[in-house]
Amino acid sequence: MAKRKSLSTIVWESLSGKIASGELQPGAQLPTEAELCAEYEVSRTVVREAIARLRSDGLVIPQQGRGMFVSEAPRQSFLIAEETLQTLPETISLLELRMSVEVESAALCAERRSDTEAREIRALMEQVDALHADPEKVEIHYDYDFHVKIAQASGNPLILAFLEYLRPLIVPRFQLGHIVAPDLKDRYYSRIHREHQDIVLAIESADPPRAREAMRSHLLNSLERLRALAAARGATAGRPVSGDALFRAQPPLAKRKTDV
Helix, strand or coil, X not given: CCCCCCHHHHHHHHHHHHHHHCCCCCCCECCCHXXXXXXXXXXXXXXXXXXXXXXXXXXXXXXXXXXXXXXXXXXXCCCCCHHHHCCHHHHHHHHHHHHHHXXXXXXXHHHHCCHXXXXXXXXXXXXXXXXXXXXXXXXXXXXXXXHHHHHHCCCCHXXXXXXXXXXXXXXXXXEHHHCCCHHHHHHHHHHHHHHHHHHHHHHHCCCHHHHHHXXXXXXXXXXXXXHHHHHHHHHHCCCCCCHHHXXXXXXXXXXXXXXX
């Protein structure tokens, strides 16, 4: 079954359509956040996500102190349409794209981060990893803010902009409950925490090669978990993935005799 479009996508599509049709002419000012919230009956967060996508598409530009305006000459831009991400194979492709960017993001972060940024990354990791939420009530990519925080400290604003562009596409994809049965919840969260910990320790140690490998390992393991889900869906009509499939990938960074 196709996943319902997010509210931010609905607002983005509507505003994009108005620009394409000429209802919103080049140089025209967009309604304010409050006006858009009222028009579409959505929150400010939804409106901001939609506007961010319009900016990424080159359809609108900000003018300091005045608001957002339709671009005079909209540029051709990179675009991932949400309708192409309705199945697990496309979601897996998107994670492969993320991996090509985030592996280097972690290395740059380890090289460039300030002491304050390193502390903030660890604090966010501890906050995210302590939640242990019900898998049926949390998205698979529940740790996306952690990845964005690393991009912020990479010193490369384009990496950060790319991950923010992906946020409304990649975060609301599938519930964690699709791959984690309730009896495996604690084991799963512990595994993810170890992967996060490897990344953070490398960043704190200012060790770019180690950070690069830690992030690669984490995203590769995530990729294998999604592939296991895709295989399980084909054979078991959407039941959670088995423990063997869920924990098949092994962390390459530290030699561990056991993996609880």
